[in-house]
Amino acid sequence: MNKLYIFLKYFFIVVWTVFVVAPFLWALTTSFKDFQSVNGGVTYIPWVDFEPNLEGWKVLVKSPAKGGVDIIEPYFNSMFVTCTASLISIILGTLSAYALSRYTFKAGFVKNNDITFFFISQRIMPPIVLSIPFFLFLSSINLLDSLTGLIVVYIVLLMPIAVWIMVDFFNKVPREIDETALIDGCNPYQAFLKVVLPNSIPGLIVAGMFCIIFGWIDFFFAFILTFTEVQLLPVKIVALNSSVTPWWSLSASALVSVAPLIIVAFIVERYLSKGNLSGAIK
Amino acid sequence: MDLVANNLSYKLDNQYHLNKVSFNFKEGNLYTILGRTLSGKTTLLKTIAGLLTPDSGEIEFDGKNFLKVPVWERNVAMVYQQFINYPHLNVFENIAFPLKQRKIDQNVINEKVMDALKSVGLVGYEKRKIQELSGGQQQRVSLARSLVKNAKILLLDEPLVNLDYKLREQLREEFKNLFSKGLADETILIYSTTDPRETMELNGEVIVLDEGKVLQVGPAKEIFENPNSLKVAEISNDPPMNIIEAKISDNNIKFEGINLEAPQHLSKLTEDGLKIGLRSSDIELNETGHEFEVELAEISGSETLLHLKRGDTKIIVSIEEVLNFKIHDKVKINFKIDRAYAFHVDGKLASSPFGGLNG
Secondary structure, three states: OHHHHHHHHHHHHHHHHHHHHHHHHHHHHHOOOOHHHHHOOOOOOEOOOEOOOOHHHHHHHOOHHHOOOOOHHHHHHHHHHHHHHHHHHHHHHHHHHHHHHHOOOEEOOEEHHHHHHHHHHHHHOOHHHHHHHHHHHHHHOOOOOOHHHHHHHHHHHHHHHHHHHHHHHHHHOOHHHHHHHHHOOOOHHHHHHHHHOHHHHHHHHHHHHHHHHHHHHOOHHHHHHOOOOOOOHHHHHHOOOOOOOOHHHHHHHHHHHHHHHHHHHHHHHHHHHHOOOEOOEO | OOEEEEEEEEEEOOEEEEEEEEEEEOOOOEEEEEOOOOOOHHHHHHHHHOOOOOOEEEEEEOOEEHHHOOHHHOOEEEEOOOOOOOOOOEHHHHHHHHHHHOOOOHHHHHHHHHHHHHHOOOOOOOOOEHHHOOHHHHHHHHHHHHHOOOOOEEEEEOOOOOOOHHHHHHHHHHHHHHHHHHOOOOOEEEEEEOOHHHHHHHOOEEEEEEOOEEEEEEEHHHHHHOOOEHHHHHHOOOOOOEEEEOEEEOOEEEEOOEEEEOOHHHHOOOOOOOEEEEOHHHEEEEEEEEEEEEEEEEEEOOEEEEEEEEOOEEEEEEEOOOOOOOOOOEEEEEEOHHHOEEEOOOOEEEEOOOOOEOO
16 A cells, blocks of 8 residues: 555655656757757757757857847846836835735725726726727827836836735734734834745745736736837747747757746745744644 | 723724723732623723824823824834744844834844843754744733833733643733742733733733723722622622522522522522522532532533523533533532522622622
């Protein structure tokens, strides 16, 4: 029984690992292939099945004049926009979430839960609905085709995620902890910063991760709100496509665009297992 | 520096948590708030701490309007019934937290924290994480944190209720010692509990609270001996005082076919609907006594609680030994009727064996 259990456990782990890792390996090998190796039947192993070359990768850094797409600048643009918007979203979102979790708001029939839902409803709305208002809004304040404009839009998109996750998280942090901090001489801001926040790190990390992911992968708004001055990575990758699908450079660009997320996931995973709230209230 | 409250009221969802509560707490004294769950004890303590603002009424401390002082400037300390500590800090940092907040010199902090650790018996645990402590130890940490501040007002909200029996006994003993010697003369200590035994043991001034209302104020002994109403008698006794509907006539107390000679302090009461109150410990098993039927027998610690019935009269008897009874067993009991109380129809005390009222 026990042995069977162990066998099944490892069997499923192996199957799952293959399921997760295989596409990456496939993309990795494909990125080193040329036209012949991709279209002339299935090939797997470099140097045996096909002769690897760096063409697919070179396209990504070559300037358009030389037939490349040069994703370096868009890459850093994407990083800058995503990180800045995520950071601001987390700061604003955490503050609003704390207020929504701890204080009672009332304006007519609008109460705390309605406000929280208002935030979430921003994500429920199909993005296409927002595209024209955003376009007009950014053009009226002269921020179309600029990093600042994109950051503003991304904050609107990412902050609801932060609010949503953090409200739920703060609701689980016992109120008595805040109260004890107040009694111990903290004003409400200090109680938040010195006591509530350090105990909310797992929540912050989860919220941060979601913000980064959703910011990083956005194509739609980056496509609509930018033209020539500023380009983000997802938009640039699309420009790779031509009459002959360049699988090699698409694979290479897929790998470079997913790399930051993998790194983030590894860092986050370490923190997530650490923090827990047991011991606050037994 | 006295803590004076006037007509404090607090209402939530149309229910009074505090209903015109007034008190005058003097420095250097211990006050016990006795009441059942949901009687408003926690609300009262939170109001004193400043975590709740009453709907009406005033609190004055040191001659100043206390309601205008924010929580963090009130210099109060509070221990919750749940063991509240800061999970991200270790034991030492937890206890040092209120001192750090006051920007006290690190050496002084070290000294004070070590003193506090000593007084709660946690020396050697400084570096431990809160999560690594047992419930009793966690509660000691929060107690130490509240002691270290030398707060003018120390609030303890049922601090022992979530602990197991043995620890409760032990900590209660330690509390008594701490309170008698460890506290500064100018501290006002307010301790809330549901347990009458704790109240008696701590032996301070007792405020009996029920549904947000103060029912009686007085020294523990006075509350025990002369509860001013049926309600207080129920709250201040565990198990609650037995209430028997009886008639007194011809110098006899009559109920369920039992005739007991009325003691002197009850003999003059003749009104209808009188209720006789008798503690469960003032009834004893006796072969020559009156027959009752066992409804339930529970053993708690080293005593047995017998729930008995005769006709419509139900009583609880506590016996200081472990005895085995079956349901529907017949037992014979005697009443120490000279220790009986009498209450009027409206629940007010009519007469007590300790000389209350008609005595």
